[in-house]
Amino acid sequence: MSAPVLSVRDVTIALPHGADREHAVEHISFDVNAGEILCLLGESGSGKSVISFSVMGLLPDNVRVASGEIRLGDVNLLSLTPTQLREIRGDDVAMIFQEPMTALNPVMTCGDQLDELLAEHTELSMSERKAKTLAMFEAVKLPEPERIFSSYPHQLSGGQRQRIMIAMALILEPKLLIADEPTTALDVTTQAEVLTLIKTLQRERGTAVLFITHDMGVVAEIADRVVVLQHGKQVEAGNKNQVLREPREAYTQMLIASVPGIEPPAERQTHAGSAVLAIKGLGKTYSSGGWFQKKRETVAARDVNLALRPGETVGIVGESGSGKSTVARCITRLIDPTMGEMMLGGTQLDTVHRDSLKLARKRIQIIFQDPYRSLDPRQRVGEAIIEGPLNFGVSREVAMARARELMSFVRLSPDVLSRYPNEFSGGQRQRISIARALALDPEVLICDEAVSALDVSVQAQVLKLLEEIQAKLNLSILFITHDLRVAAQICDRVIVMQKGLVVEEGATRDVFLSPQHAYTQRLLASAPGRGFEFHKAAA
Amino acid sequence: MNATFKRVLKNGAVRFGLIILSVLFFIALSAPILGTVDPAWLDAVNMNQKPMAQVDWTGPDNQTAPRTLIMGTDSFGRDIYSRVIYGARVSLTVGVTVAIVSLIIGTFFGLMAGYFRRVDAILMRVMDGMMAIPGILLAIALVAAWGARLSTVIIAIAVPEIPRVTRLVRSLVLSIREEPYIEAAVSIGTPTWKILLKHVLPNSIAPMIVQGTYVCASAILLEAILSFLGLGLPSEIPTWGNIMAEARVVFSSAPHNMWFPGVFLGLTVLAVNVLGDGLRDTLDPKFNKRGGAR
Numbered sequence: 001m002s003a004p005v006l007s008v009r010d011v012t013i014a015l016p017h018g019a020d021r022e023h024a025v026e027h028i029s030f031d032v033n034a035g036e037i038l039c040l041l042g043e044s045g046s047g048k049s050v051i052s053f054s055v056m057g058l059l060p061d062n063v064r065v066a067s068g069e070i071r072l073g074d075v076n077l078l079s080l081t082p083t084q085l086r087e088i089r090g091d092d093v094a095m096i097f098q099e100p101m102t103a104l105n106p107v108m109t110c111g112d113q114l115d116e117l118l119a120e121h122t123e124l125s126m127s128e129r130k131a132k133t134l135a136m137f138e139a140v141k142l143p144e145p146e147r148i149f150s151s152y153p154h155q156l157s158g159g160q161r162q163r164i165m166i167a168m169a170l171i172l173e174p175k176l177l178i179a180d181e182p183t184t185a186l187d188v189t190t191q192a193e194v195l196t197l198i199k200t201l202q203r204e205r206g207t208a209v210l211f212i213t214h215d216m217g218v219v220a221e222i223a224d225r226v227v228v229l230q231h232g233k234q235v236e237a238g239n240k241n242q243v244l245r246e247p248r249e250a251y252t253q254m255l256i257a258s259v260p261g262i263e264p265p266a267e268r269q270t271h272a273g274s275a276v277l278a279i280k281g282l283g284k285t286y287s288s289g290g291w292f293q294k295k296r297e298t299v300a301a302r303d304v305n306l307a308l309r310p311g312e313t314v315g316i317v318g319e320s321g322s323g324k325s326t327v328a329r330c331i332t333r334l335i336d337p338t339m340g341e342m343m344l345g346g347t348q349l350d351t352v353h354r355d356s357l358k359l360a361r362k363r364i365q366i367i368f369q370d371p372y373r374s375l376d377p378r379q380r381v382g383e384a385i386i387e388g389p390l391n392f393g394v395s396r397e398v399a400m401a402r403a404r405e406l407m408s409f410v411r412l413s414p415d416v417l418s419r420y421p422n423e424f425s426g427g428q429r430q431r432i433s434i435a436r437a438l439a440l441d442p443e444v445l446i447c448d449e450a451v452s453a454l455d456v457s458v459q460a461q462v463l464k465l466l467e468e469i470q471a472k473l474n475l476s477i478l479f480i481t482h483d484l485r486v487a488a489q490i491c492d493r494v495i496v497m498q499k500g501l502v503v504e505e506g507a508t509r510d511v512f513l514s515p516q517h518a519y520t521q522r523l524l525a526s527a528p529g530r531g532f533e534f535h536k537a538a539a
Numbered sequence: 540m541n542a543t544f545k546r547v548l549k550n551g552a553v554r555f556g557l558i559i560l561s562v563l564f565f566i567a568l569s570a571p572i573l574g575t576v577d578p579a580w581l582d583a584v585n586m587n588q589k590p591m592a593q594v595d596w597t598g599p600d601n602q603t604a605p606r607t608l609i610m611g612t613d614s615f616g617r618d619i620y621s622r623v624i625y626g627a628r629v630s631l632t633v634g635v636t637v638a639i640v641s642l643i644i645g646t647f648f649g650l651m652a653g654y655f656r657r658v659d660a661i662l663m664r665v666m667d668g669m670m671a672i673p674g675i676l677l678a679i680a681l682v683a684a685w686g687a688r689l690s691t692v693i694i695a696i697a698v699p700e701i702p703r704v705t706r707l708v709r710s711l712v713l714s715i716r717e718e719p720y721i722e723a724a725v726s727i728g729t730p731t732w733k734i735l736l737k738h739v740l741p742n743s744i745a746p747m748i749v750q751g752t753y754v755c756a757s758a759i760l761l762e763a764i765l766s767f768l769g770l771g772l773p774s775e776i777p778t779w780g781n782i783m784a785e786a787r788v789v790f791s792s793a794p795h796n797m798w799f800p801g802v803f804l805g806l807t808v809l810a811v812n813v814l815g816d817g818l819r820d821t822l823d824p825k826f827n828k829r830g831g832a833r
Contacts, residue, residue: 332726358728366726374719378741387737388727433723440727 003073004031005175005208006055011068013050013059024050024063025232032176037202037209039219039240042229043255043455044426048212052178055210056095057085072176091121094169098181100161104153110164111149114171121172136167140197159190163197170201177202180212187319188482192526195222216259216456217485217528220244228252244532258460260485262527264508271492275307275343276476277331277364277444282306282340284326300326301500304340306478308444311470313477315491315508317484317523323500324480328448331478332366333357344444362392365437369449371429375421381432382417388440399439406435410465427458431465438469445470446478451486463490484527488512496520547821556814563807567627575621578777586616590795610799613782614789622777623799629689629778630759630807636693637758638751641700646747648701649708650735654716663709666702674699678761682770692771696758707750711743718742745822752815756808763804779804 013024025047042048097103118129137145140163183191226243228236282304301323316324330337342349368374386399404414410431451459495505504517596606610619652659681695765771766780779800786796
């Protein structure tokens with residue numbers, strides 16, 4: 001076997017004093033060979049991104065490689081001067097980032113950004129550079145390369161921007177490509193396309209790829225070999241099939257067991273009874289423009305029907321822009337729907353005002369996606385939990401006692417009520433958000449991507465908690481998600497939305513096993529790692 | 540909260556600003572016991588004395604005694620040291636009061652404009668109009684209309700600052716309003732006034748404190764400018780601007796008359812601004828320095 005393209009040997013990276021741990025990563029060793037994709041798999045805080053930054057020489061000033069060696073071919077990257085490093089970046093090593101919008105220069109056309117790279121690193125003439133750029137756009141399967149060449153990043157879609165990033169990364173034919181969560185910000189169907197693209201280009205060109213991800217599905221889709229990281233330590237390394245199907249270490253087994261299966265469980269109880277929440281013909285149209293602009297209308301959701309029975313979980317599944325969050329926000333009356341009828345028990349939800357709206361709000365509670373932004377950073381968590389009951393005239397003592405109960409209910413210590421949100425992890429904050437919602441004894445709980453921002457192991461715990469709560473309180477849950485695996489496991493029925501319209505609905509098992517609409521079929525086919533039954537592999 | 544306070548106090552700029560300002564506040568508060576005389580008292584025998592001159596000084600009690608004139612006297616025979624020390628009272632009062640007044644009013648308008656769209660359209664057009672009038676002209680007009688009193692000067696300087704504070708607070712509120720924790724508060728039935736007071740205001744306080752220091756510094760300067768132009772407080776009240784205005788006439792023969800109040804003015808404004816920069820670095824996450832090797 002030839003020498004590896006990238007060789008990381010026993011690398012330890014030190015964090016500045018006062019950080020939460022002494023080393024970002026400790027004793028990491030791996031090789032990336034030409035023509036192979038190595039995945040660094042880890043949850044947040046595992047140090048996976050720090051490794052990629054150290055290879056690129058992009059570590060912040062106060063973080064440094066304490067020991068070990070990083071070699072690119074025969075060159076020791078750690079001994080290079082900044083000037084030498086700059087030459088290696090682009091020429092020999094290229095990087096793709098998570099968020100293509102922030103990684104591209106917004107005031108330069110896409111063509112110019114590639115042209116600049118070529119002008120800097122090659123001797124080509126202007127017409128040759130343009131020809132090469134257009135050929136590269138063709139290779140990353142961008143439609144109408146000529147038009148894209150003179151477009152600005154904001155005029156393109158997220159998937160197209162990520163293709164531009166890939167084109168920029170590969171145009172100088174680097175030996176090593178570092179991809180740091182390149183598909184995390186993309187929709188599943190786009191993600192599937194971009195993953196296929198990276199894989200095809202990499203095979204054609206024999207590029208070595210260091211692929212950083214937290215998503216087991218993506219690993220299953222793209223990796224040749226996997227390195228699993230936890231809290232900066234290398235837990236396990238090996239071939240994809242070995243690591244995913246026969247994980248040796250307990251941590252890897254736990255991770256893989258946490259990935260929800262895409263096949264819905266067979267037994268799902270059916271829920272009878274009259275609907276708690278019934279929605280007919282709900283629609284929301286945004287109109288923008290005012291004194292000086294032309295009036296524009298955007299249809300965010302149209303003709304949505306939905307019935308939610310006591311104790312039932314209904315999922316709304318869709319990609320970004322499908323209108324699923326709009327529906328959630330209409331139901332909670334955070335925005336007012338432009339048409340349709342919403343009935344909550346006997347209350348006409350879409351027309352209530354002031355005091356009766358306040359009473360209706362108490363019965364529908366919402367949990368948001370981002371655990372870092374859904375709690376007021378300057379409010380103690382106890383105050384956050386009792387704020388709702390206080391609004392409804394409950395006395396402080398009673399509310400506080402209830403808050404302590406709720407904290408134990410969501411498996412947190414009641415003694416931490418006097419702390420501020422920044423002292424909690426993402427999963428703990430989401431539990432606090434759940435406690436805050438439950439403090440009002442709602443009948444309907446709306447989870448707007450409530451587990452999407454969480455690590456997979458934490459996600460599994462929060463989902464389990466939600467199921468327990470539902471069983472105990474006979475709550476109806478409206479679960480809004482883009483993650484088909486989560487929907488498959490938790491929902492009794494699902495509604496699939498695309499561009500503001502409901503394209504398919506039915507019992508979860510029916511929709512997942514025999515999708516009728518073309519879009520649902522495409523969505524299901526795009527789910528990464530379909531071939532792997534993670535939870536079975538680990539059992 | 541305590542941790543934030545400690546972090547702020549660790550900042551060198553904050554320490555520098557705080558130390559200088561506390562010394563100035565101490566001087567202003569204890570002016571009568573710092574060896575001063577009535578700043579309006581004139582001893583006609585000792586006119587235009589140089590700094591550190593040893594003279595026989597006739598005080599307000601008509602007793603004549605030897606005295607060292609640390610900063611000399613002006614052309615009326617008034618003790619410049621006493622006038623400068625008492626002048627600190629005016630400058631600091633004006634600076635702090637203007638900052639507080641314009642912050643309170645501007646914050647109120649900013650909260651309204653940022654949170655309620657309808658109020659926004661009207662209120663911000665009014666503020667745009669106020670921004671179009673040069674601050675110093677507006678101040679001159681107000682003082683001319685209402686007469687030169689301390690309260691007038693404070694209002695005259697505070698009014699042009701209000702639109703600036705309003706704009707800042709409005710922009711903060713506009714982004715905070717979109718935060719999920721505000722939506723969460725709405726959905727648990729929190730009334731709007733409570734959302735504004737308990738969630739929006741506490742989360743916009745840090746940039747407001749920073750803005751307050753800049754308002755304070757510019758108010759101190761503007762007060763001095765108004766006094767210097769003869770549009771501020773009457774000349775018998777010692778303010779740094781008044782002292783400098785009177786010194787202008789005798790500048791070639793007695794430059795120290797201008798020099799001492801000027802140094803105090805510069806030092807005060809510098810200290811307030813340095814304090815503001817330090818607070819901005821420590822309190823405002825947007826300006827956090829990132830140690831990147833890029």
